[in-house]
Amino acid sequence: MIPSKLKNGREQSSFRDDWGFVFWRDGLIYRQVNAPAKDAFEHLMSSGLYDTLVKQGLLVRHETVAGELPEGAHVVIRPEQLPAISYPYEWSFSQLKDAALATLKIQTLALRHGMSLRDASAYNIQFVAGKPRLIDTLSFELRPEGQPWVAYQQFCQHFLAPLVLMARVDADLLQLMRVHIDGIPLPLAARLLPIKDRLNFGLATHISLHAKFQRQHEGTAEKPQAAVSATSLAGLIDSLERTVRSLKLPKNKTQWGDYYDHTNYSDASFEVKGKIVADFLDQIKPRRVVDLGANDGSFSRIAAGQGALVISSDIDPVAVERNYLQMKANGETNLLPLLVDLTNPSPALGWAGRERQSFTERAQADAALALALIHHLAIAANVPLEQVAEYFASLTPHLVIEFVPKSDSQVKRLLATREDIFRDYTPTGFESAFARYFEIVERREVTGSERLMYLMRRKK
């Protein structure tokens, strides 16, 4: 992978919009604003909309870059650089909900300044310092009186449909966003909606009726003609907001959602483990940490407390939701909870497989935490220890990892109904497998349990 400081050239995912594109120069992101966007961009800057959005933390700030302009460019800007990128199919329910509400708030403010969002893609929102923020400064167009909202369908597909399906059917349906990268088609969402929810006015209008109108007008060769007043548009946005706000995740029990409430750690051994993690991290002093199998982020917060930016990932949607809600309640700014299944992490997606980067590319870090994880990969998922070590070595030069022995009750549970074919799953076998990629800097026992904690450094 090219180190970011050497990255130059057009961002390969930025090719659809003739109003401009994103490019890299010496590892920094820039945005070229082309001539067709001139009027809209100047109005954004002079109308007060840009200042209002930046002040409320809803839009990335930028600086104008001085110097000779490329052909066709109106201006080149350098937006604030984002420390971590994530995608909507990696978010918890509340992250997606907050991103949806932020988008609607941005649209409301835009309308007050004579503008409108020309797209409402969930990929235009990133979590910065714990809050959703629009990253596409070219999302705004001047709105003539009477123009409907061109991005209404996109908002419903990218935000409303997945939220509704997560809230009313199953949280796992968020993964449909990996297959449908322009949002969940409304006819599909309408068919999956439980019958009782089709009586809900907001859902009936924005999902079911919307799908019906789409079907009725598909194949139409004429340009759409409709006039929608500013008041009608305000009413539409208000209805969308109330519909989104009304959606709540059911209190379902998932396999690992309340893991730390029911572990076999005593309070004392949990504290010892925390101290070991803190000591190990203090030796590395990482600026960027990826916590793999973070659950509710208890140990991610140790790294965050030491000043690192932490990507706090877990397979369980309830655990990630708890992590995010706690992050919000605490006002934490250097934690990014994400939903990731390490046995099937988000791949590269989109046109030519280049529009959305894989999780592996984006999770590169100075250190990784892999606590209470190895038995899930090696035993539950049957991944050979050496391949686990190889993957971890591809992510990070420093590893804090916990070995969970077969005598542990969590491993006994995994082996309860299976033949134990894992002959190499022993501390010796574990160390031998990892020795190919890492050297062991330190090893400590977790007092009060049989688990072992390791600090490892990747071999050159």
Added chain:
Amino acid sequence: MVRFIAYVDPSTGSFALQAAVGAVMGVSFMMRNRVRIIINKFKKPRSAKPDDTE
């Protein structure tokens, strides 16, 4: 005249739906705002606690 924006496919059906329901939603929105303003007008203002030292 309404412009046709090419960047995102807005879908004719989506435009038609906005035209069909927009007026109802707009009127409902305005009425809710009016009611909220009226309710706020008649809400009793919070009075300051008397000074115990007086």
